[in-house]
Amino acid sequence: MPVLALLTLAVMVIALIDAITRRDDQVKHMPKFVWVFFIVLLPLIGSILWFTLGREYEQRSTPMSFGDPRRWQRDAQPTPPPAPRESRTTEQQIADLEREMHLADLEEQVRRRRAEDGSAG
Template sequence: MPILAVLTLAVMVVALIDAITRRDDQVKHLPKFAWVFFIVLLPLIGSILWFAIGREWEQRREPLTFGDPRQWQRDAEPAPAAPSARTTEQQIADLEREMYLADLEEQVRRRRAEGDASN
């Protein structure tokens, strides 16, 4: 068999296994069954597109072994929100709050300085 055919078959099998075992919320742009159909219909192109744009690439904090019970717990735990997941309005509100607190601190410093100068 030509090497390209074996390589295409191997990539297709890996892509199919990965696509089938992914949860629905980890599949992007198309439903899972459409990705599976696309991978089977056009093995090389479908597999490459699956790995490039079809699946959600998550970053693991630390590697998990096969028998590690934490691999079952991570789905039950809510994922911590990324700092960049905040909306622009939330970021603006945080900045306004920081500016307000800085103004209050400055007023307190001035009043303390005025109180020390009068004594």
């Protein structure tokens, strides 16, 4: 018998917390204070009725699942293929890299000379 009383008390406390913390637009059929009074007055029946009739359940727009959620999107557009890169030969890419290295060396020389001029003056 004590197990049934503890179970009833636990269900009543959970129902009270849920009813009190709900927004008014999430409560159906009766005002929130009437539901709270009903849950306290008749703990087991009031709690069961609260969870079945009085509470507004949220409708999920997407199904719950494990894994990548993109596979469950019904209206998902296929990703466009990447834009084709302009075809450059290896020699052209190496020449570009050499130009970048040369420019970096020139910039470093300019920085060193400015630093020397600044410390000499």
